[in-house]
Amino acid sequence: MRSAGAWRDAGLYGLLDEITNSAEEVPRFLAVGSACVLALLRWASSFHGSLFPHLTLSSDEMVAEFSQMLDWSDSALRSFAWHPHTDKFAVALLDDSIRIYKSNSSATPTLKHRCQRSVCALQWKPLCGSALAVACQSCLLIWHVDPTSLSTRPSSGCAQVLSHPGHSPITSIAWSPTGSLLVSASPVDTAMMVWDVAAESAVPLQRVGGGGVTYLSWSPDGSRLLAATPSALFRVWETRMWTCERWPCLKGSCQVRKLRKLSITVFELMYAFIYFFKLTFFSQTSWDPRGERLAVLLKVIAVFKTRSSPVFELLPCGFVMGEAGAEPRFMQFHPHFQHGALLTVCWSDGRISHVPFYFSSAGLLGGDSPQQALASNTADHSSNKLYTEQIS
């Protein structure tokens, strides 16, 4: 009974561990045998792990390492996602629940599910009002939250559970811009899964090099998909026939952590590259949808004005700072803010702030109007406090 539970929870490892640990209850030869197999497996995996160090991490550590949210494990906010079309966002909290806030409704549905543990990423389905994909430790959940319903606790029957053996923990998910496909990635699985969500079937796309896939991002037109690996390599898939090109990473690693130590100049070198793909492929660099503001998360958030024509220009614009002691953990631009750009920042003290930038599009007027920062009233706050930072 216990062994079945161990098998279900932790696979072969768990089973062998359980047998070895309960040596007095099981026949001796079984205990010894399982201990030997366990040692052999550990040796093999340590060899494998020496090639790919991230494989030695535990599941939670891995999620923390590759999550978009910095310091994921002790952060009150686990993940954040704006809806691509409406004023609605979802926040994953430390207690593994997800809350949905809407701009014109006080109802905040709370999503809880048995399988919803260690939420690492959230994404709303494009061209859909209701579907929210959640990357969990063991599976992928697709919530269908009826936008017109007033219920605050949608039942777990509203969620589809998608799982594939060997494909967990999932650290990154990406809907195609047309909303027809969902791609998920796990650092331990060299294959990324292309899901047909309605049919609940997956097509694995396997490439061995790199030892896993940590981060996925579609290009806005849906023609390319970037897949970063834990090692010094990432791939760009074209999505017509699903072939890929290998790209070596610029600074040795695509890991998020290293980026914090990089200087601004390195970023400047990267712009051309980022802009070329129109990808915000490093999690903590965020480009607003019009391509006129670029936010870079360092100890504070640095904001740049960008202009692509006639020549690419990058002008420092200012910094966004939190309250004393609060560090930014995550940021995302509102996908369709009408008056300019709206940057949403998750801070280390569990607050979410919305920082609006009001400007007229450079393409229309040929210049920026002076910015002003205003308190935003568009969305609720997880700790019921709203504040914004003056942009210096």
Place this chain on the structure above:
Amino acid sequence: MAATAIYSYAWLVPLALWVLLIAWSVLLLPVTAAVFVLLSRFSLFHPIQWISECTSLLTASSTIFSLVVLCGVVLITGLFNLEFYTLVPSIPCSRMALLGTVLHPRQCVHSLVYCTMGMLVMWCASVTIGGRYSTLGIPCRGSGFNNCIPVVTCLNEYHLFLLLAGAFMGYSHSFLGVVQNMYYVSFQPIQQYKYPRFKGCLPMVVKCSVIQSLYSARNFAALYFFFGYAPKTWISSTLHLQIDSSLQPLDSLTGLLDFSLLYHLTISGTFLYFTWYLTVLLFRIYVTEAYSFPVQSTFTEDAEQCLPKVLAETNTLVMKFFALQDLALLSQHSLSRRLEVFCLSQPGGHPHNWNAISRECLSLLSELTQRLVAHQDAVASNGRVKSQSASSDTRSASLSSSGKTPRLGVPLRTPGSVFKSSVGGVHSALTAPFTPDVDSPFSSPAIRRLVGQQEPRSPWFGTVQSPHIMRRGPKLWSASTGSSRFTVIPLHGLETPVNSCSCHTLNCSAQVKSFLAKRVLIVYLFNKLPEASSQALFADSQVHIWALQGLSHLVAASFSEDQFGVVQTTLPNILSCLVVLLEAVDRHFKLPHASSKPARAVCRMGDSTYKTLRFALRAALKTAIYKITTTFGEHLNAVNISTEHRKRLQQFLEFKE
């Protein structure tokens, strides 16, 4: 694309496919055979001897001969794949219909051929393994008085065991092929080149064949344990082989608990299944490869194979699938081909391409709408009449409703080999009754023959198709007393008058019992499978999904790419068609069982995508409407559509769907 007329193209595709497929399978055969030899001769303690034995065996003449036989098997498998595959699965609505499919002559031939092929492969396997498995007869000493008894041939039970296992596995493959819809070919959500796709699917095929082989080995061992004696004595008496009584018989517990025997059985079974599954896999990969049709051609002789013409093709189903897939792909990925769709004809200035494409897509979608509405009407009328609880009425109503369930779009809904341009003939006439298209199983003479013991005037004739009535089965039986008012009379009410005659009592109760038992079986057989009707309605929805994708992306692209405004004229039509379909789909999902999800299939070769097509269609429909509404935004207010439809579209504009 070469300048081949569409007619010959329809013939060339399967031929080229088949040749390629066979070439691949035959090329892969020696590899799998070598792996099989290595595994079957495996010995842990003598690795060098093992390797050298295997290499000498691989070059031996017997192995070459086995390979030739296996090539023949692969050839026939390929033929059967080509003959049996279907793009629209046939979904049996009740267990009876499933039984009918299994017992269908065509399926019987299939099973017979697969049994023979299974025996052939197992014969090759047993020859390759060698040792005690190699021949059917082995010399042994007969039972005599002295030592000078001549050596006689005895039956080698190990060989027989493997051969029978082959036949069993062949039959179970054929049987599962029907139950799991093995020959249904579904299209992948993404496009991939053949080799990466093959590589990606290979582990799945290996896993499936191992699991299937383990299951079959278990089942066969159990079967042989109980019934193994019969074929053994039969073979030994026909071939005049003696049974060596000094050896342990295999149909005993100790005989079967032979590790090496079970190992060899599993390995050979895996090899057998792998050969077949590989052919199926290769076939699927080849048949679902996307084709690209030209949108328009400058030469009139090529006009027949342009996309608008092929879309309108009704004879060859596979062409329609390819054309719609191509439409969905071009609408998303190819700017230049989209521009060709939007362009005007020279001379004349008519948007022929767009008109033909949109008309074809819209007719497909409205056909689906009508089908759904008809189904809802049928269900609704059933429900209404049932509430009156008059069984005679129910009979007529359910019969008429099943009769009036229209079968629109017959060319798309006919199962069977799709390369045949004419789907009529004996085969379709015979399979059609088993498919859910004909709602009442009783309308088919074949089924009536199968349940010959039941005369059609029996009280539950005609009512069995309603699941609601079936659940009250035992009560309905009393309707045979003649009064339709007393449908709820319990059984003892009927028995009371009978009790007066004591000599009849035992007799009657026995009859009642046996009748009820029969009824339980029949109820079980004729009870409608939940979801089946829903699955059957959406069985061909892949074309609708592609039509939706193609239309919505073309319309969205027309916002910026359509220079002449050709799409604007059809936009009201398209929008109202989509909204009407959405309403029909929404209503359909309110029916019982329609929104219940099927259980996830574990690891099986049969494709179960068709079970979830209705969800995929709903998602694709909503995405299509969203695609149009987000692209056009406020401009939609200028489009001339009815008020209710505008209201519904407003919901989409506000992202409230």
